[in-house]
Amino acid sequence: MTVELNHTIVAAHDKEASARFLADILGLEVSPAYGPFIPVPIPNGVTLDYMDAVGAIAPQHYAFLVSEDDFDRIFARVRDAGLTYWADPYHRHVNEINTNDGGRGTYFDDPNGHSLEILTRPYGSGARR
Structure with missing residues (x-):
């Protein structure tokens, strides 16, 4: 299938x-x-x-698996745009990235409140730090 x-x-x-x-x-x-x-x-x-959409939008989460080089380019654009970013989905670790599973990841919001994530390693693919 x-x-x-x-x-x-x-x-x-x-x-x-x-x-x-x-x-x-x-x-x-x-x-x-x-x-x-x-x-x-x-x-x-x-x-x-x-x-x-008209009215309130229910925030969704969209995660993008990217290469290390793409992470650097995308993260630079996030910072150049002056966006707040977080190391976690709960928005507790502001302006930090994570190193989960031996990779890098970060979260930021789009203009509608959707949570966007870029990560270089899929969850569960390595040791968490």
């Missing part, structure tokens, strides 16, 4: 600005609108489809 995640919808107050935020931070491209969606394709074949 083959099952792959193809796409997910990301609620946003401004789908164009939110898609551009993610693409700029991760170094990706925004695709042309498709119906009510602004897609941001991720290199592993999954697309995040941004869609305008």
Whole structure:
């Protein structure tokens, strides 16, 4: 059996600005609108489809597994944008990164309150520090 995640919808107050935020931070491209969606394709074949939402948005968590070199580039863009970042999902360790599983990771929020995470090692792949 083959099952792959193809796409997910990301609620946003401004789908164009939110898609551009993610693409700029991760170094990706925004695709042309498709119906009510602004897609941001991720290199592993999954697309995040941004869609305008009215009212409160329930924050979601999106984690991106990246290489060490990509982590450096993305983390530099996070810092250059003046974003607050955390070493943990509970936002207790402000302006820190973690070294879980022998890699590096950090969390930051998008303009809609979604928690974005970049990590260089999948959880459970090594010793925690």
